[in-house]
């Protein structure tokens with residue numbers, strides 16, 4: 001759906017030339033939900049603006065459904081932009097229009113008739129869970145509700161792609177959960193492809209299946225979350241997992257970091273290893289989180305007993321991802 005080929009973009013600022021994107025190549029298949037993460041100034045918003053055709057790259061190509069957007073004339077560019085929904089970190093609604101009126105605006109501008117407008121706006125109010133607020137004005141809504149209205153407005157033209165640039169910025173937990181639920185529903189029920197920029201790991205955990213890490217305008221990592229879980233050096237995914245704190249206070253024969261995926265693994269694997277191998281398995285640090293609906297745990301475990309290696313190999317055979325940490329007792333650990 002979206003392909004970036006070697007996209008670069010610089011800005012002239014007071015302090016000189018700033019490279020916001022530096023040779024970024026990226027593929028986002030139709031129906032995917034990609035989280036673009038990275039520190040402040042990494043280039044996330046610039047990437048979103050290049051993909052939404054609000055910004056033209058200095059070099060490289062942005063393709064939408066195979067179409068090289070650099071070749072579009074002004075009219076086709078405008079038409080293509082309309083197929084892309086965009087929401088920023090602020091709702092930017094028209095205060096003098098109701099929620100329904102804000103959502104309807106793009107349809108009015110493109111001359112869609114009243115009955116079709118009403119049907120479409122009604123459907124989107126339902127999607128964002130604000131049917132009963134149709135006649136409310138922005139000032140009477142919470143910021144989280146306003147953002148949901150902005151998402152509905154971005155979706156009203158039935159775009160295939162929705163870009164959300166830092167959609168949960170400055171929202172409280174309830175507001176964040178509401179906006180993420182709406183983005184998730186948009187994908188599930190309308191089939192839109194999602195590209196979300198964020199510095200909030202919970203956004204990626206909740207609604208993304210792919211992640212791209214930018215830093216200094218460069219794409220450092222890109223891939224499926226569950227694939228990247230296997231890479232102990234993946235900055236993007238390691239940041240999504242519970243941190244492993246604490247240290248072994250007693251001697252351990254083996255120390256390993258274990259990532260467990262799915263209900264069965266998280267609930268049962270470590271106790272079963274203990275029982276099977278007569279090995280004492282203790283959790284030194286880590287915890288449980290979720291990626292989408294899937295429970296994922298990361299623990300640092302210590303093992304004591306003659307069959308510690310066999311227990312670790314058995315845990316790995318059951319689908320756990322096992323890595324020996326950099327420090328700690330020596331031992332060969334199944335990878």
Ligand SMILES: Nc1ncnc2c1ncn2[C@@H]1O[C@H](COP(=O)(O)OP(=O)(O)OP(=O)(O)O)[C@@H](O)[C@H]1O
Pocket residue numbers: 011012013018019020038039040041042043044045046047199
């Ligand atoms: N219009 C502009 N004019 C000048 N510099 C810009 C412009 N837009 C972006 N930049 C610079 O480009 C770099 C990347 O900015 P960008 O907003 O894309 O990063 P970001 O990852 O979205 O950051 P944040 O998380 O803080 O929003 C930054 O150094 C920024 O100051």
